[in-house]
Amino acid sequence: MGLRCTCGVFTTPDTVGNNVFFFFGSPSVLGIGTATYTADACSETVPDGSVTLDFVDMLNMDGINRSFSFSSTVINEVICEDQGLGECRITVNGVGVVEGDPTPRNFSVAFRDRPEIDDLVEFFEISGFATQAGFTPVSPEFTGFGCM
Numbered sequence: 001m002g003l004r005c006t007c008g009v010f011t012t013p014d015t016v017g018n019n020v021f022f023f024f025g026s027p028s029v030l031g032i033g034t035a036t037y038t039a040d041a042c043s044e045t046v047p048d049g050s051v052t053l054d055f056v057d058m059l060n061m062d063g064i065n066r067s068f069s070f071s072s073t074v075i076n077e078v079i080c081e082d083q084g085l086g087e088c089r090i091t092v093n094g095v096g097v098v099e100g101d102p103t104p105r106n107f108s109v110a111f112r113d114r115p116e117i118d119d120l121v122e123f124f125e126i127s128g129f130a131t132q133a134g135f136t137p138v139s140p141e142f143t144g145f146g147c148m
Contacts, residue, residue, distance in 0.1 A: 007080035007146030008042035008049075009090040009111045017121060017136035022055060024066055024130050031066040031130075033058040037121055037138060039111065041078045041092045042145070049075035051092055051109060053124060070126055072096040073104065080146030086115040088147030089122065098129055105129055113144030 020035040033056045041049035051072040057065050075094040083089050091110045098105065110122040118137035125131045 005042035005044055005145045007090070008044075008078055009039045009092065009113070009142055009144050010041075011037055011039045011111075011142040012140055013038055015138050015140060015142055017138045020055065020136050021133040022057075022066070022130045023133055029064075029066070030061055030133075031055070031057040031059055033067070035121070035124075035132070035136065037109075037111075037124075037142075039092060039109070039142065041075055041090075043078040043080070046075050046078060049078065049092070049094075051075070051094065051096070051107070053109075055130075066130075068130070069099040070096055070107070071099070072107065080144075082147040083112065088113045088144045090144050090146060096126070098126065101129075103128075111142060111144060113142065113147070119144075 015037045017035045022031045036054040038052045053070040057067045072094050079091045081089045093108045106127040109124040112120040119141040121136045
């Protein structure tokens with residue numbers, strides 16, 4: 001990120017959520033596993049931002065491993081919303097690709113920075129591919145800017 005960021009999110013390379021639920025396709029098929037999130041996104045430097053997600057499927061429903069890696073190619077916007085009680089939601093929207101599939105896909109991810117308790121990834125949606133179901137506590141916590 002730049003020297004100044006009034007709205008954004010930064011994670012360490014090992015920000016992990018466990019027992020993360022993802023729905024794939026239609027009809028939806030469930031995957032449960034570990035997700036590693038990285039984000040470096042700031043409203044002042046939108047073109048320089050990046051988001052990645054590595055999901056390791058531990059369920060292998062129907063004998064199919066649905067593990068995947070996703071990387072942003074374009075960040076379109078970074079939005080900060082005060083959620084009260086010192087909490088801040090940072091939403092990052094853009095376009096990216098799933099490893100092994102050249103199809104560009106819109107994505108949206110929301111990080112919730114919370115004082116005193118675990119931060120959350122509220123949702124991660126990759127259009128036409130997968131949607132995270134439910135809030136996911138992550139550790140170590142990330143750094144959010146923009147709602148204080």
